[in-house]
Amino acid sequence: MALRAGRGAGLRRAALGRPGFVALACALYLAVGLAAMWPATKHFGTHFAARAEVIHGEASVGDHLQAVYHLWLVGHQLEHGHAPWLDPYTFRPESSPRVNFGGWPFGLPYWPLWAAFGPVAGWNVLLLLTYLAAGGLAYLWLRELGLPGGAALAGGLAFELAPYRVAQSAGHLRGMIAVLLPLALWAYERSRRGSRWWLALAAAAVASIPFSDLHLALGAVPFFLFYVLCRARDPWAVLGAAAGVALAVGAALLVGRLAISGSIASGGRSLNEVAFYSADGLDFLTRHRRHGQESFVFVGWLTPLLALVGLAAVLRARRFGLALALAVGVLVPTLLALGTHFPFYSTLWHHFSPLRYPRVPEREFPVACLAIAALVGFAAAWLGRRLAFVTVVLLAALFADLRLGVTAYRVARADSHNAAYAALQGPGRLLELPVLHPSVNHGSLYLYYDMQARRQRPGGYSTLAPKRAANLALRLEPLNCGEWRPGAEELLSHLGVRYLAFHSGLFSPGNGWFAWRALNAHDWGELARGGGIATLAPGRAPSPPPVREPTSRVVFCPEWVGRSPRYRHGAFWIRGSGRLDVRLESDAPDRTTITVDGASRSVRVVEPSRLSVPLGRGRWHLVRVDVVRADRRVRLVSIRTTRG
Known part of the structure; x- marks a missing residue:
C-alpha cells in the first residue's frame, strides 16, 4: 500500500517535476513562516519579530534580546580574532570570560546576516529561515519514511506551525534549536539506504542540541536513540547513532561543568517552581495563553485527531517499530508537560536528578510536536490516497487549525543606535542602573545595548550566572533607590566602573528620581541622553533627573x-x-x-x-x-x- 511503497496520491512530485515541487514546498513554508510572524512582518527591517514588553524610550525587552546577543557574539569574536565560544563582557570582573553555549550553532549563519542586514533584520531573516528549516527538514524526513510529497508537505507544515514551537521562537532559541531533531532523523534515515557518512550529520545535529538547550536535550536525545532502536536493522547504524548520543551526553556534561556548576542554578529547581509553570489539560486545547508563555502547549483541535488517524494508518501498515517510536514521542513529553499535575512527576523528579534542573516542564514538548506532525503526515497519506484535492484541503485546514486565534509575535522596538551609548568613549567598565539580579529577564535589555557599548560590565542576564555575580548584584542593588551604603564608592572603583547607564523605564515607581539625585550628589553627571537612557561619568555637572519626583508620601x-x-x-x-x-x-x-x-x-x-x-x-x-x-x-x- 502507499504507506509502504512510498507512492501515494496528494501533491505528487511528478505533477511539477522534482525541482518544481521543491520550489513550491519552499515557497509554501516561507509564506507560512511570514504568516506566523505577523504582525512583525509589517516592520521586518526596523523592528524585532518577538514577544516583548514595551519599555518607554528604550528597546522592547524580551528573551529575544538575550538570543540576539549570544548569536551576535560568535561573529563579533571571530571578526576580532578571538575565541567565538567566549563572552568577554558579562559579569566582569567577578567572572572570567564565560562560555557562550547559546551561540552554537545558529551564531554562524547569523554572522553574515548581521553583516548584511544589521542586528534587527538579520534576526528576522534568520527566524524566517528557521521556519523554512522546520517545515523543510520535517518534509525530508517524512519523504525518507516513504510518504508521498503532498503528505510529507502536510507533516512539515504541522511541525513548522506547531503553536508551542512558534511561541518558543518568539524570543527563546528553543524554537530554532528544535529543527535539529528532524535534521538528525532525516540524516539517520538517509544513512539506512545510502552512505554511512550521513550518520556523522545525524550525530552532529543531535550533539548540538545540549549546547543551546540542555532542557530540550533531556527529551530530544533519548527520543533519537529510542527511534533508532525501533527502526534499526543494521548494527552499524545503531553504533553510529549511539556515537551521536554519546557526543550529546558529553556536550551536556560539558555544559554542566562549565556553565551550571557554581552558578545560581547549581542546586536545581524546587517542585514549587515546577508547579508554577506546569500546564494542565485545558492548555492543550486553548488557543490563548491561560497562564503564561511557558505553559502554552496548544496542539490544535483538528491536528490531534489527524494524529490518531495517522497512528492507526501506521499500525495498519504493520510498521510497528515506527508506530511505537512516534507514540512514545507524543506521550512522554505530553505527560512531562503536565509537571506536578502528572501524578508521577514528583517521583521522577526525586529519582531522576537531571529532571530537577528545568523549572519549566514543557521544555521537551517540541519532541511531541514533531511526532504529532509525522503522524499528521501519515494521516494525510491515507486520506489522500485516492483524491489529490484532499491533501490540498488538509493543508488549508491545518493552517487554519494551527494559526487562527494563535498569536505569538509583537512588533518589538529595536533602538539599535542609541545616542547615550554612542557617547561612551575611552576605557572603563559600565554599570547599568537599576542593578538587576542576573535571573531577572529585564537584564536582557542590558545585553542588547552592550552590542553597542562593547565593554565589560559587572552585570548581565543569565539563569546560569555565577553566584559571585549574583551576590554582587545584591550589594549594588541599594543604588537603585539612592541609598549609597558605606563602601559603595570604593566598590565601584574596585570594579573599575567608569560609566553608568541609567535606564529610566526599568526603575520601580519613584525609585529613579532618588537614584539620580544620589548620583549627582556623589559627583556622577550626565554624559549623554538617548530616549529613556542616560549615560553618566564622574566629574560632570549635576543635571535635572530624567524622571519625575514621586507624588506619593x-x-x-x-x-x-x-x-x-x-x-x-x-x-x-x-x-x-x-x-x-x-x-x-x-x-x-x-x-x-x-x-x-x-x-x-x-x-x-x-x-x-x-x-x-x-x-x-x-x-x-x-x-x-x-x-x-x-x-x-x-x-x-x-x-x-x-x-x-
Whole structure:
C-alpha cells in the first residue's frame, strides 16, 4: 500500500517535476513562516519579530534580546580574532570570560546576516529561515519514511506551525534549536539506504542540541536513540547513532561543568517552581495563553485527531517499530508537560536528578510536536490516497487549525543606535542602573545595548550566572533607590566602573528620581541622553533627573516584600517633617532598628510595637530599617509623620 511503497496520491512530485515541487514546498513554508510572524512582518527591517514588553524610550525587552546577543557574539569574536565560544563582557570582573553555549550553532549563519542586514533584520531573516528549516527538514524526513510529497508537505507544515514551537521562537532559541531533531532523523534515515557518512550529520545535529538547550536535550536525545532502536536493522547504524548520543551526553556534561556548576542554578529547581509553570489539560486545547508563555502547549483541535488517524494508518501498515517510536514521542513529553499535575512527576523528579534542573516542564514538548506532525503526515497519506484535492484541503485546514486565534509575535522596538551609548568613549567598565539580579529577564535589555557599548560590565542576564555575580548584584542593588551604603564608592572603583547607564523605564515607581539625585550628589553627571537612557561619568555637572519626583508620601526601595524587608536591611523614603512614627508587627520576636537623618531607635518586636524617630531638615528622608531575622517577617503596619 502507499504507506509502504512510498507512492501515494496528494501533491505528487511528478505533477511539477522534482525541482518544481521543491520550489513550491519552499515557497509554501516561507509564506507560512511570514504568516506566523505577523504582525512583525509589517516592520521586518526596523523592528524585532518577538514577544516583548514595551519599555518607554528604550528597546522592547524580551528573551529575544538575550538570543540576539549570544548569536551576535560568535561573529563579533571571530571578526576580532578571538575565541567565538567566549563572552568577554558579562559579569566582569567577578567572572572570567564565560562560555557562550547559546551561540552554537545558529551564531554562524547569523554572522553574515548581521553583516548584511544589521542586528534587527538579520534576526528576522534568520527566524524566517528557521521556519523554512522546520517545515523543510520535517518534509525530508517524512519523504525518507516513504510518504508521498503532498503528505510529507502536510507533516512539515504541522511541525513548522506547531503553536508551542512558534511561541518558543518568539524570543527563546528553543524554537530554532528544535529543527535539529528532524535534521538528525532525516540524516539517520538517509544513512539506512545510502552512505554511512550521513550518520556523522545525524550525530552532529543531535550533539548540538545540549549546547543551546540542555532542557530540550533531556527529551530530544533519548527520543533519537529510542527511534533508532525501533527502526534499526543494521548494527552499524545503531553504533553510529549511539556515537551521536554519546557526543550529546558529553556536550551536556560539558555544559554542566562549565556553565551550571557554581552558578545560581547549581542546586536545581524546587517542585514549587515546577508547579508554577506546569500546564494542565485545558492548555492543550486553548488557543490563548491561560497562564503564561511557558505553559502554552496548544496542539490544535483538528491536528490531534489527524494524529490518531495517522497512528492507526501506521499500525495498519504493520510498521510497528515506527508506530511505537512516534507514540512514545507524543506521550512522554505530553505527560512531562503536565509537571506536578502528572501524578508521577514528583517521583521522577526525586529519582531522576537531571529532571530537577528545568523549572519549566514543557521544555521537551517540541519532541511531541514533531511526532504529532509525522503522524499528521501519515494521516494525510491515507486520506489522500485516492483524491489529490484532499491533501490540498488538509493543508488549508491545518493552517487554519494551527494559526487562527494563535498569536505569538509583537512588533518589538529595536533602538539599535542609541545616542547615550554612542557617547561612551575611552576605557572603563559600565554599570547599568537599576542593578538587576542576573535571573531577572529585564537584564536582557542590558545585553542588547552592550552590542553597542562593547565593554565589560559587572552585570548581565543569565539563569546560569555565577553566584559571585549574583551576590554582587545584591550589594549594588541599594543604588537603585539612592541609598549609597558605606563602601559603595570604593566598590565601584574596585570594579573599575567608569560609566553608568541609567535606564529610566526599568526603575520601580519613584525609585529613579532618588537614584539620580544620589548620583549627582556623589559627583556622577550626565554624559549623554538617548530616549529613556542616560549615560553618566564622574566629574560632570549635576543635571535635572530624567524622571519625575514621586507624588506619593512613602516610596519603598526594591528590597521589600509588601511592607516587610526581604533581607536583614531595607530602606524607604518618606516626605514630611517633625517625627517619623512607625507601628510594627512580626511573626516572631525580632530586634528592629530604624535610622533616619543620623538618629536611631530600636525595639524588640514581640507584640505590636511603635517607634518614633525625629526627622532632620529637608522634604525627603531616607529611612533605614534593620532586623536580626528577616524570616520573622517584621511588618511596618503604619508609617506617618507627626509634628512635635
